[in-house]
Structure formats: C-alpha cells, structure tokens
Amino acid sequence: MRRVILASSSPRRIELLKQFGIKFEIIPSNVDESINQSLSVEENVIQLAKKKAQEVFIKLGEDSKQSLIIAADTVVYVEGIILGKPSNEDEAFWMLRKISGKWHTVYTGVCVIDGPSERILVEYEKSNVYIKQMSDEDILRYISTKEPFDKAGAYAIQGFGSLIVERIEGCFYNVVGLPLYRLNIMLQKLGYDLMKGEL
Template sequence: MSRSGSAPYEQGIKLILASSSPRRRELLKGMGLDFEIISSDADETVEESLSPREIVETLAVRKAEAVADALPGSYAPDRTVIIGSDTIVVLDGEVLGKPKDERDALRMLFALQGRTHEVYSGVACMSADRGNVSVRHRRTKVAMKQMDEERILRYIATGEPSDKAGSYAIQGIGATLIEGIEGDYFNVVGLPVSLLSEMLEPFGIRVI
C-alpha cells in the first residue's frame, strides 16, 4: 500500500475503515491516508447501564472486531489495521441515536433546541490479529439555537436528519442551527481526526 507525502506507512501495512459513513470516509481521506472500506454489520445494542463513554468505546471496538472476524484470507492479520468508530448525542443523560422517522426527529430537535448537549465519539484502532488494540474517545459540547416548530420541520423536510445521531448534521445545513461548540468540531462530524492520528502512530501509520 502506498501513499503520497513524507511519512509512509511501515512496509506492507493495510488500513481499513470499518464504516460506510461518507463523513468518516471524507475525514480519513482528508488526513492523506490510503485505506479500504469494509462496512461493519456489528450489533449496536448495548446495556442501558453503560455511560456515554463506555457506549461509544464498546461499539467502536465491536465494529472493528466484526471486520477483523470477516477479513478474507488475503489479508495478513498482523499487518492489517482496522479503525472502528461510533458517535452518539447525549442530552441530560439520554442518548439520542438516529431518528426512527420524522416524528422522532422532531422530538429530538425540539428537545435540543435552545440547549447545550454533548457529542461523544469513540475510536478503536486494532490490528486484525488483536495483538495491538487502542480505544479512546472524545467529548464535545454543542449549543443549539432556539427554534420554533416550523423551522425544525423545514429542516427535517431537507431529509438531512434521517440518518444522523441527534437528527442533525453539523457539517451540512444543520450548521445553521448551531450557536457554538466547545471542543473538537470533527468529533461532532463523527471522527476526531487529531485523536485518531495519535492512536495510529503505534501501529506504524504516521500522518505527518
């Protein structure tokens, strides 16, 4: 595997993103990394007793493990690095996942408007043979503008909230709903790239 720049991978390492998310794909691409995508079909149900940090870290690991288990024999397990990631929105201790439908999106956005919530992203970097595993997370506070129901419905009508945790996308039209953030912007998008770059170095993958 080759890549441009002055900091190549160690010889023979393959990097896999265990996600079909176009947002994570673009962020990883923006880091100048060469990688493959193998979508994870891991079960995303977790125990209700888990904290937000535990939820995202557990699911990030689970997604990476699911891809490791399904790797074709052509991949050398000790030379293949897998990235798993998970993002959730938390308001007053309640985890807001992806909306079931437009009514659910309305419920979430009405609860979030005029309030500050937290976004957690967990990241797992794992060699396919599980000989090297690193799991961390980041938290970002997001303040959303006050909005009436009419404005929220107009946003829902764009279709953007349908597959987003918390029913909004900070990198899309949803940016107009945000008053400000405290922390890592890319964490809210779905992949804290600064954290990930640190985590990849022990695996022989250096960004700069």
C-alpha cells in the same frame, strides 16, 4: 502490504480520511448500533466502536494480520439521555426538539486494531454543542432536508445543520463523526502518523 480498513460507510468519515491521501478500503460493520441506556455514554461509544472493529477484523480472516482497522461510533448526550440516529421523522423531531435551545455533548468512541502487532486501542472524544432555539416549524423545515436521518442526534454540523449550531466547545471533527486529533494520537502509539503520511 498493509491494508488500511475503515469499518464504516459514513460519507463524513470517508471524506475526513481521504483528505490525508491515504489509500484505504471501506468495509462497513453490521453491528447492531442500539443504545444501552443502562451503560454510561462513554461505555456505549467505546463498546460499539470496539465491536465494529472486531467484527471487521474477524471478517478479514487471515488478511487481518496485515490490516489496520479504524472504527468509530458517535452519539449525542443530553439531559441524561443518549441519542443515536433517528429511525423516522417522529424520532428526528423529538430529538431536535430535545436539543433545541440548549447545550448537549457529542461523544465519539474510536477503536484501532493493528493486525501486525495484535494491539487494540480504544479511546473516546467529547465536544459540547449549543443548538439555537428552534420553533416546531424550524425543526420540520430541517427534517425536510432529509439530513437528520443517518446522524446521531438528528443533525449534521457540516451541512444544513451548521445553520442551527450556535456554539461549539472542543473538537469540531468529533461532532462530524471522527475526531482526527484523537485518532492520530492513537495511531502514533502504534508507530504511525497521519502528518507524515505513515499509515
């Protein structure tokens, strides 16, 4: 019996996978998600997604041979700077001010490890997002919702953050944290298909 593992405790990623009626387990990775500004944004998300999946693969031991592991890592890229999750209110304020009134790019690296075939696939998706011009008061009001603190770039497109997102180009679910179209392409390469409920 194959075990499907989501290597994340992100409520957004959990909800996105649940909508397909898939039975899966949640085993979060404990990988350090620190951003390496000396690497490209693509390298950052690909490396972190792969590290997360591999850590859970090792954690499973013998069970890894019958497991399909899905991991993802999301960051925001603006004006040459990679933004992860803010660790406090000051960081959240700085990030939101940084992306206010301009376009930024959201990158998500996705790694799928197929235990039975021992294949590892790693890809990334990117989307462009325009955040409305916000006053300091707007930013503080948004921070007071507590929504920014576990989100790359300090906002959630599907929550109160939807009120500050003016435009988006590309995959919406990528901005949420799990690009479903990209994920399914990867799964199809391994012989699975979310559309057919094959996982």
